Amino acid sequence: MTNIVVIGAGYAGLTTATRLAKRTAAKVTLVNAAPDFVERVRLHQLSAGEQLRPTPLAESVRGKGIDLVIGRVRAIDPAGKQIDVDGRTIGYDTLVYALGSVADDHGVPGVAENAVPVGGLADAVKLLKLLPAKGTVTIVGAGLTAIETATELAETHPGLHIRMVAGHAPGSRLSDNARTHLGRVFRRLGIEVRAGARVAKVLADSVVLTDGDELPTDLTVWATGFGVPRLAAEAGIRTDHSGRIVVDETQRSVSHPDIYAVGDSALVRVNGEELRMACATGIPMGTYAVKAIAARLGGHEPRPFTYRYYTQCISLGRKDGLIQVVDAMDRPQRTVVTGRLAALVKEGIVRGARWYANR
Template sequence: MTPHIVVLGAGYSGMVASKLAARRTGAPVTLVNARDTFVERVRMHQLASGQELPERPIKELLEGTGVDFVADRVIHIDADRRTVVLTGQELRYDVLIYALGSRTDLSSVPGTSEYAYTVADVDNATRLRERLEKEGSVAVVGGGLTGIEVATEIAETYPGREVRLVTSSEFGAGLSDRGRRHLHRTFKRLGISRVEGVRVASVDGSGLPLDGNDRLEADIVVWTTGFEVSRLAAEAGFAVDSRGRMVVDGTLRSVSHPDVYAVGDAAAVRRNTGQELRMACATGIPAAAHAVRALTDRLAGREPRDLHFRYFNQCISLGRHDALIQFVRADDTPVEAVLTGRTAAKYKETIVRSAYLAQRHPALTALT
């Protein structure tokens, strides 16, 4: 019997998985996503700063693939009945590929959901864009790659505006000495100040109360730290980790439900060394390709191989004319080699365009 494959989530991982599954298995594939447009999530800081991004209708991306698209929201998964319950219908599956991604955690720190802005999706990035068009100082909370990209994009777009990056850790932690030096030069050039080693206790209408009764005043707070996943996997009874991500084996198959695979941010994926992969489209896309390969092998009666993955670099945009490409070892630890400036900006743009190109032509992805 030909299995019906249902893919939940049309982000970087889900789109690749659905198209490859249709092409390689010949089985009917249904892709479910709440929005009817594909979101280039790695460009949301650009949208927030006022840049125009093209619409990417999912149906256009699926033309000629045979994948059936349903624009609807998942509200429940019945693992026993192999059924996905949507707001408007139910879908039965023989194989489920779970790719619902992640979202910014706005529940752990009081006031974030009421007062902070995010760049996690189109709607929230658009809200921030509209607010930035008005006057006001900006505090970007989170010293990771997203926070750095947001702070530099805003500072470049709105020169002279007060922009601060607030982080609980050391600025540029995880980068090489050369990488950190370039970040320091860039922040100085753009006039971005840094507040390091502090913990935000809450967010209110005028800024950030900190642990220890201190506070930072800010008209606009952008929250870029902490991510969470949907509770759907846990509620369905799938094995999940402490963060709610589906626990998978080396082939990206659920350790508790052999008819389910998980890819992208919603999956706890590990290298063959046991190291957990970080959340990024650079890891999610090849993982999705590998999951489909494993599924195809099993349908053909072959034993699939485990995922073999190594890191190459970390790419950080610093506005439209600068970037930092931090080259890393296989385990993602930095080496001293970096690429900076306009050449790095072109490199980063090539990476971002390649991530979208993989949505149109997933056979070009690595591990295919």
């Protein structure tokens, strides 16, 4: 019996494991560092104080014929076709690498000591714990995760002064209509934006910019994007500079054909463009990888992975949102949906992603 091991039970890994168990006769083992499925797309809600319902992975896999191992993968030995999980060796015929991503400090001094990153569950719990009752919270970054974090904090904690600091304006890759709505929401929530700024270092009570300006702050939140675990690179699997596994058009490692990669830790190109890190891309990668693995187990060559974008869905607190319609290559179009309707659509998508990965 073929032995398939999936490492990482986020959106992409769990989608892969549950469907591999349904669609193939292989023995499927799922390894994850933590016992619960973490809805990362809701972590800004948790950091603002909302209680999230945990989903134990044991429940997600119950009755599905998946062996669940809770433990941290410490190393991969591609030559020996085995992984080390907290000192225990687990062998594989096929490995699916789905370790996701973590906050990236981009090497800026003082971030590790003086800022709270936005990335994983522990970060969100820490942010909630350190959130001051009043004063200024400086969010560094202006991408979608930074926008979601800023608006969530501002809406839930109206007594706080939220300031966003970044090189570009929030939503600079969105359409004019979307940016107009963002501007309205930021004014309503009293969010200050300091664009065109680069952070040189973070101190305990200020953020120092490269132009010498020093912005006093009671808490700094680092939300400038994600990096990925280094395990694949350390194992000699071909990765890009950041550590994402380089895959072919069937999600298979270009250096190790018995390893597939899905989700944030896979470097996937469609029509020459890299897919962005998102559960919106990770879940389809997982669904596709199952088809590719099943096809090869059946002695067939799978059709290449295809993907097209439809929307970017951004929450702006619990009562507002922004659905940006995009073309197949993720370029924003004029159409946007805003307000409560957009918030409802976004909530539906988030629930749908959790349901799909767990089913």
